[in-house]
Structures are given as structure tokens and as C-alpha cells.
Amino acid sequence: DQQVKQNSPSLSVQEGRISILNCDYTNSMFDYFLWYKKYPAEGPTFLISISSIKDKNEDGRFTVFLNKSAKHLSLHIVPSQPGDSAVYFCAASAGDRDDKIIFGKGTRLHILP
Amino acid sequence: KAGVTQTPRYLIKTRGQQVTLSCSPISGHRSVSWYQQTPGQGLQFLFEYFSETQRNKGNFPGRFSGRQFSNSRSEMNVSTLELGDSALYLCASSLDLGYRYNEKLFFGSGTQLSVL
Numbered sequence: 533d534q535q536v537k538q539n540s541p542s543l544s545v546q547e548g549r550i551s552i553l554n555c556d557y558t559n560s561m562f563d564y565f566l567w568y569k570k571y572p573a574e575g576p577t578f579l580i581s582i583s584s585i586k587d588k589n590e591d592g593r594f595t596v597f598l599n600k601s602a603k604h605l606s607l608h609i610v611p612s613q614p615g616d617s618a619v620y621f622c623a624a625s626a627g628d629r630d631d632k633i634i635f636g637k638g639t640r641l642h643i644l645p
Numbered sequence: 646k647a648g649v650t651q652t653p654r655y656l657i658k659t660r661g662q663q664v665t666l667s668c669s670p671i672s673g674h675r676s677v678s679w680y681q682q683t684p685g686q687g688l689q690f691l692f693e694y695f696s697e698t699q700r701n702k703g704n705f706p707g708r709f710s711g712r713q714f715s716n717s718r719s720e721m722n723v724s725t726l727e728l729g730d731s732a733l734y735l736c737a738s739s740l741d742l743g744y745r746y747n748e749k750l751f752f753g754s755g756t757q758l759s760v761l
Contacts, residue, residue, distance in 0.1 A: 564748075568750075575737075575753050577752070578749045581749070621688060632690050635688035635689075637687030
């Protein structure tokens with residue numbers, strides 16, 4: 533049973549345009565969400581997070597939106613740059629220290645020149 | 646500050662063998678988690694250790710085990726290797742402030758295990 537779903541395995545976006553990566557979750561107890569970015573041969577690196585008390589969090593070119601009623605979150609990258617080409621993982625947890633962080637399968641983002 | 650260090654970087658084993666992977670967390674980090682990454686399944690949670698105790702466990706068979714030492718370093722062991730165990734094994738450490746909010750996992754580069 534996959535609790536965190538990233539239904540698009542890959543996405544191609546023109547450089548300079550907006551990249552939108554989507555994530556759905558099924559566990560209503562999740563209240564803390566994270567996005568990680570992974571380059572080949574490297575471990576994932578933290579990008580941005582959001583707790584359920586917010587519906588938006590912004591950090592430079594990266595914005596995460598949370599729609600709790602739809603159990604959906606999205607990551608917006610504006611403008612997209614060549615270095616953004618990577619695999620993006622959505623992750624979630626219930627916030628309590630004893631809860632594990634669950635990751636989705638990832639979306640591979642290709643930024644086209 | 647040094648990052649999360651995983652050794653070895655690459656491993657080739659044959660079916661039936663066992664393997665031990667090592668992880669040194671960032672200094673001061675008390676929690677260590679292990680994940681398996683395969684092309685079709687993304688990052689799957691194996692287990693988490695805190696203060697030498699397993700705090701959480703994923704849905705993997707008992708062939709997968711781990712431990713954490715008093716200096717927070719961790720090892721994971723896979724016994725009786727199967728072809729399907731071929732994957733990138735990632736270790737992540739975190740400060741563990743007592744709650745998940747604002748908690749960040751810092752990952753190592755992983756150990757690429759190939760089972761022949």
C-alpha cells in the first residue's frame with residue numbers, strides 16, 4: 533500500500549518555464565511534508581518542507597503548495613534552470629518523533645534548453 | 646562539518662552470501678535511517694535507529710537487520726542475499742529534536758549493492 537504517490541515518472545519542461553511536480557498521499561495522519569532532489573550517484577538532498585498548518589511555503593525559486601482536503605501537494609520551480617534536472621522525491625510523516633518518513637517513487641525532471 | 650559517510654561505495658556479492666554496510670552520521674546527529682532505492686520502487690524505508698535502539702521498521706524480511714553503536718554509527722546487514730536485493734542502500738541522519746516538524750534527513754551517497 534503506497535501512502536505517498538508520485539504518479540508522473542518523468543516530466544520535461546523548457547528552460548525558463550515553470551515546473552510543477554505533483555504528489556498525493558493517502559494517510560490522513562500525515563502532517564509534515566518534504567521534497568528532496570537527487571542527482572545520479574549522489575544521495576537525496578533536502579529542498580523544502582511544509583507542515584499542515586500552512587498551505588504554502590516558499591524558498592527562492594521553489595514553492596510548495598498543500599491542499600489538505602485533496603491530500604495533494606505540489607512543488608513549483610520558477611524559473612526552471614538546467615541544474616534542476618534531477619529526480620524529485622515527495623515525502624511525508626505524521627510529525628510525531630516516532631513516525632517514519634515515507635517517500636514516493638520520485639519524478640524525473642528534464643529541463644530542456 | 647563532514648556529511649554522512651557510507652562505506653563501501655560499491656559491492657558485488659553472489660546469492661546466498663551476506664553483506665554488512667556501514668554509515669557514519671553527521672556529528673551530533675542521533676538518528677540514523679536506512680532506505681533502499683530501486684528503479685521501480687523509489688525510496689523504501691528499512692529501519693530507523695535512535696540511541697542504539699530500533700525505533701521504526703519498514704516492511705522488509707528478517708534477512709535485513711541493523712544496529713547502532715554508542716557513537717551513533719550504524720550498520721545494516723543483509724543475510725542470504727537474493728538477486729532482488731540489488732539496489733542502492735541509502736543511510737540518512739538527523740538531529741532528532743523530539744518532533745518531525747522542521748526535521749531534515751541528511752543522506753549519504755549510498756552503497757550500490759549488486760547481487761549476482
